[in-house]
Amino acid sequence: MSTSSETTKCCAICAYPATSRCSGCGKVFYCSQEHQKTAWQKHKRLCKIYQRQAKGEEVAADSFCGLCGKTDGPLKKTACCKKTVCDDYGNYRPFSYGNDSCARNHDRYTRCCYHYNERHPGSDSVSCDQCSNSHDAEIEAWYMTNNFNFQDDIERATPPSFQPAQCSKCQRPMKLNCEAHSYGRDGHECQRCMAGLMGSTPASNIFAMDGIPVQMPGRR
Ligand SMILES: [Zn+2]
Ligand SMILES: [Zn+2]
Ligand SMILES: [Zn+2]
Ligand SMILES: [Zn+2]
Ligand SMILES: [Zn+2]
Ligand SMILES: [Zn+2]
Ligand SMILES: [Zn+2]
Structure with missing residues (x-):
């Protein structure tokens, strides 16, 4: 096969x-x-x-x-x-x-x-x-x-291989395409870190929990 x-x-x-x-x-x-x-x-x-x-x-x-x-x-x-x-x-x-x-x-x-x-x-x-x-x-x-x-x-398709993303704050691995996250100043942030930082760092490119990005991801 x-x-x-x-x-x-x-x-x-x-x-x-x-x-x-x-x-x-x-x-x-x-x-x-x-x-x-x-x-x-x-x-x-x-x-x-x-x-x-x-x-x-x-x-x-x-x-x-x-x-x-x-x-x-x-x-x-x-x-x-x-x-x-x-x-x-x-x-x-x-x-x-x-x-x-x-x-x-x-x-x-x-x-x-x-x-x-x-x-x-x-x-x-x-x-x-x-x-x-x-x-x-x-x-x-x-x-x-x-x-x-x-x-x-x-x-x-010949998809590129990739290193799984990590939260830039807590280093937790996260699946960019099906976990809520944001793209902040320092890179991707997981939802937990996002929640803790709301108010200080504006979160952009927020992903919804159901796995569907709110915006076209990766374009920044
Ligand atoms: Zn089948
Ligand atoms: Zn094209
Ligand atoms: Zn088509
Ligand atoms: Zn985190
Ligand atoms: Zn999967
Ligand atoms: Zn992202
Ligand atoms: Zn259909």
Whole structure:
């Protein structure tokens, strides 16, 4: 299956190196059981579709949302890559920072849409050098491999390896892509330290607890 030269697979939720893969379809990777559980609600329908495809069945790409596998909702094409996704911006509650909208998740938290919005040259974000130089490695790896990306792009991605981030105040390791943190004067700060420092250091780029960054992270 994997060779030593193969790119390390990233967890679909946090982009940390994967330690397991979905046993149903074999296509999606996770760092932990916890993140596999987190992903399952959206992956379960896709998992069945991938298994049907693996048996040779033709499943029309425009018949299901490429991010959650829904077939019955209103579907639309993304602006960036013209792929089929739920037409569901209405599911997003303003300021909730939830990830209930497939269309919005792809638009906000993927390299594909970042590349499109920044008007980088070329139509393929996967091989774009400008994209690669835009964010910290941990963030970039996530933008390329999180489950708001379409599976074919994830499989082509060559995410950078990264040193897991640490809180600049207490040195606690923290997962930038799924833990609340801020980016302050001295670097990233964990939520605990942030709370203690509120009022003295203005926190910018605050991440929401549900794992979804409030702003495009890493751009500073
Ligand atoms: Zn993970
Ligand atoms: Zn699966
Ligand atoms: Zn969807
Ligand atoms: Zn796209
Ligand atoms: Zn780009
Ligand atoms: Zn801390
Ligand atoms: Zn950050």
